[in-house]
Amino acid sequence: MSMTTTEATTHGAVGADDTSIAPELLLQMHAHMVTARVLEERLITMYRQGDGYFWIGGPGEEAFNVPLGMLVHKGEGIAYDYLHLHYRSSGTLVALGADPVDSLRQMKNTATDPYSGGRNFGSHYSVKRWNVVPVSSPIEVQYSMCTGTAIAQKRAGSKGITIVQGGDAGTAEGDFATCLVWSSRKGHESPVLIIVTNNRYGISTPWEGQHGEERVSDRGKAFGMPTVTIDGNDPETSYHAIKKAMDYVRTEKKPYLLEVMVSRLHGHSSASGANFVTNERDCLKDFEAKLEARGLRTRKEMDEMRAKVTQELLEASKRVREEPQPEGSTIYDHIFADKNYVAGER
Amino acid sequence: MATVVQAVRMALHVGEDRLGVTDIFGEDIGPPLGGAFTQTQGLRTAWNSPLDERGIIGTAIGLALAGQKPVCEIQFCDYIFNTIDLLKIAGNTLWSSNGQWNVPMVCITPVGSGIRGSIYHSHSFDATATHIPGWKVVMPSNPLDAYGLMLSAIVDPNPVMYLLPKALMRTRALPEELIPGEPGDDKALSKMIDAPLGDRTQWRAEWPDTPNLFVPIGKANVLRQGEHVTVISCGRLVREAMRASDELRAEGVSVEVIDLRSLYPYDWDAIKSSVRKTHRVLVVNEDTEITNFGEHLIRRIVEELFYELYAPPRLLAGAFVPGIGLADNLEHASVPQRSQMVTLLRELASHEP
Numbered sequence: 234m235s236m237t238t239t240e241a242t243t244h245g246a247v248g249a250d251d252t253s254i255a256p257e258l259l260l261q262m263h264a265h266m267v268t269a270r271v272l273e274e275r276l277i278t279m280y281r282q283g284d285g286y287f288w289i290g291g292p293g294e295e296a297f298n299v300p301l302g303m304l305v306h307k308g309e310g311i312a313y314d315y316l317h318l319h320y321r322s323s324g325t326l327v328a329l330g331a332d333p334v335d336s337l338r339q340m341k342n343t344a345t346d347p348y349s350g351g352r353n354f355g356s357h358y359s360v361k362r363w364n365v366v367p368v369s370s371p372i373e374v375q376y377s378m379c380t381g382t383a384i385a386q387k388r389a390g391s392k393g394i395t396i397v398q399g400g401d402a403g404t405a406e407g408d409f410a411t412c413l414v415w416s417s418r419k420g421h422e423s424p425v426l427i428i429v430t431n432n433r434y435g436i437s438t439p440w441e442g443q444h445g446e447e448r449v450s451d452r453g454k455a456f457g458m459p460t461v462t463i464d465g466n467d468p469e470t471s472y473h474a475i476k477k478a479m480d481y482v483r484t485e486k487k488p489y490l491l492e493v494m495v496s497r498l499h500g501h502s503s504a505s506g507a508n509f510v511t512n513e514r515d516c517l518k519d520f521e522a523k524l525e526a527r528g529l530r531t532r533k534e535m536d537e538m539r540a541k542v543t544q545e546l547l548e549a550s551k552r553v554r555e556e557p558q559p560e561g562s563t564i565y566d567h568i569f570a571d572k573n574y575v576a577g578e579r
Numbered sequence: 580m581a582t583v584v585q586a587v588r589m590a591l592h593v594g595e596d597r598l599g600v601t602d603i604f605g606e607d608i609g610p611p612l613g614g615a616f617t618q619t620q621g622l623r624t625a626w627n628s629p630l631d632e633r634g635i636i637g638t639a640i641g642l643a644l645a646g647q648k649p650v651c652e653i654q655f656c657d658y659i660f661n662t663i664d665l666l667k668i669a670g671n672t673l674w675s676s677n678g679q680w681n682v683p684m685v686c687i688t689p690v691g692s693g694i695r696g697s698i699y700h701s702h703s704f705d706a707t708a709t710h711i712p713g714w715k716v717v718m719p720s721n722p723l724d725a726y727g728l729m730l731s732a733i734v735d736p737n738p739v740m741y742l743l744p745k746a747l748m749r750t751r752a753l754p755e756e757l758i759p760g761e762p763g764d765d766k767a768l769s770k771m772i773d774a775p776l777g778d779r780t781q782w783r784a785e786w787p788d789t790p791n792l793f794v795p796i797g798k799a800n801v802l803r804q805g806e807h808v809t810v811i812s813c814g815r816l817v818r819e820a821m822r823a824s825d826e827l828r829a830e831g832v833s834v835e836v837i838d839l840r841s842l843y844p845y846d847w848d849a850i851k852s853s854v855r856k857t858h859r860v861l862v863v864n865e866d867t868e869i870t871n872f873g874e875h876l877i878r879r880i881v882e883e884l885f886y887e888l889y890a891p892p893r894l895l896a897g898a899f900v901p902g903i904g905l906a907d908n909l910e911h912a913s914v915p916q917r918s919q920m921v922t923l924l925r926e927l928a929s930h931e932p
């Protein structure tokens with residue numbers, strides 16, 4: 234079976250030609266995609282220049298991750314959506330309103346890094362006030378954890394849903410099955426939007442040869458949940474598909490499996506060089522061609538936008554370089570909440 | 580007098596009734612069974628999970644992140660090993676997020692030998708549990724501590740591993756271990772809180788009015804004062820240590836018995852003052868001896884109290900073998916026996932530098 238993105242588009246129930254998104258929204262989406270892309274380019278450059286030890290990120294996934302962030306019901310606590318993301322989610326964070334400079338801080342592992350205080354790799358986000366639970370490096374564990382936030386939301390009768398996202402190779406882990414099983418228990422279904430961003434690779438291992446199922450989305454069928462595979466290189470398709478899936482999960486309080494075909498434009502991570510690949514579709518380029526053809530933005534405007542963000546992040550990276558590193562003596566901080574807590578002594 | 584398992588059940592009831600517990604869940608935890616050891620019978624928030632240990636730990640983490648107060652169970656600690664990376668996440672989430680997200684969850688898991696559980700119902704978990712930073716680890720040795728440690732675990736804002744010695748489940752409280760408010764009469768208590776045989780659909784527990792009695796995490800219990808030698812233990816082996824000390828008393832050997840109760844954080848002050856008094860120490864637990872939590876205690880005793888010691892500290896632990904064999908002789912040869920404690924304590928007590 235060939236897993237081309239075009240084929241995947243036709244498989245989905247959502248048409249790519251749905252153009253009902255307001256122009257202002259498309260332009261906002263584009264701006265976020267530009268920021269997210271330039272941010273990844275800056276992070277890669279920082280890595281190359283010795284301003285970071287490791288890079289991993291999501292260039293090539295912006296056309297999906299940005300609409301996802303725009304559609305999230307954002308806030309803190311069970312009334313809002315929970316996000317159990319992975320290390321390719323910068324686009325989502327940018328769309329949520331995160332300051333890209335904070336990503337530079339995490340790359341440079343500064344004490345000012347608001348996500349981990351210089352403790353974790355770049356793109357390992359954690360934002361309590363937006364229910365972005367900490368991204369951790371072990372593949373797929375978020376699929377075992379997300380059922381907990383979803384159960385809490387359902388019990389509270391909340392409008393909030395739980396969103397979980399990870400890659401295709403990771404679905405071989407038991408945690409993916411955990412998610413399917415737990416979220417679809419009859420009579421106890423829970424509101425989880427299960428997203429798999431399929432770039433057809435693990436690190437180097439291709440999809441072909443590792444999977445008996447035709448598509449990841451097929452696995453949802455056995456559990457009676459709606460499933461679809463979409464073209465994640467098209468932000469409009471993504472937007473509609475996410476909206477439809479979210480509406481279902483929010484109203485029915487049941488799981489929905491969304492497989493998204495995406496590109497991996499700089500390889501797996503810095504471990505494989507992080508060079509730009511030329512044989513995969515570039516969602517930003519395609520979208521810009523569309524916007525230009527529809528007269529929504531000119532080439533010149535788009536070039537200027539990109540140059541401006543590039544310049545801003547370049548300057549920011551210089552500033553971040555001067556920000557303090559965490560002190561070694563802080564390693565014992567935050568091992569326990571309320572570290573002198575003793576029950577009965579309050 | 581409550582048994583350990585009844586004490587756990589009463590504590591969980593207090594937890595869901597007035598300490599904010601939202602979920603008590605795991606394999607066979609909800610009705611009709613109420614736990615493989617009956618530990619969750621009659622509880623309002625108890626529910627059955629799929630047979631999926633990773634799902635249980637993962638869901639507990641998710642619930643905790645969403646501000647709930649979950650108490651989950653891994654049916655036997657022999658089956659917890661495929662969740663260790665998730666346990667690590669529960670333990671590192673606060674740290675890796677630089678203080679943003681704490682994970683207030685309790686994980687109960689029955690541990691240890693003594694029920695002829697053979698290879699997969701006799702494992703210990705204390706060496707592994709204490710190797711996962713960010714967790715508090717407790718292990719009761721009697722009904723009262725089982726009750727009080729559970730309440731403390733429930734209100735703690737951090738992940739707490741509650742190791743429940745399998746062999747103690749039916750152990751009854753001694754008079755000094757009576758939980759205030761329980762009827763004291765075995766039959767009366769059983770009638771109130773043990774689910775009946777047969778159809779249980781209409782049954783409701785009638786809970787005795789027991790108090791918020793917290794056994795603080797991190798505080799050991801010096802069960803018996805002694806002069807010549809200290810034995811430090813926890814869980815099932817505490818009563819064995821008491822009996823060993825009874826036997827030695829007849830010989831004029833005075834043994835101080837410390838029940839750790841909390842493995843992490845552990846009560847260094849209690850250990851330190853005891854070693855300063857008796858100058859000789861035996862650490863006993865039943866996890867395999869390489870690499871063992873008792874080794875850590877001994878390392879610290881040697882490093883910090885070297886000049887206090889009149890004899891080399893000793894460790895009595897489980898044999899470093901792949902499993903505990905079913906036959907009596909195999910189990911006895913694999914985990915510490917009272918006779919070994921007596922021998923070692925006697926040797927230690929007479930050892931002079």
Ligand SMILES: Cc1ncc(C[n+]2csc(CCOP(=O)(O)OP(=O)(O)O)c2C)c(N)n1
Nearest residue numbers: 370371372400401402403404432434435436
């Ligand atoms: C449990 C675990 N095993 C292995 C790794 C090393 N590793 C990091 S990324 C990766 C490939 C993941 O592929 P996929 O799930 O398709 O996600 P992608 O990175 O392609 O988005 C591997 C094997 C890991 N981080 N965690």
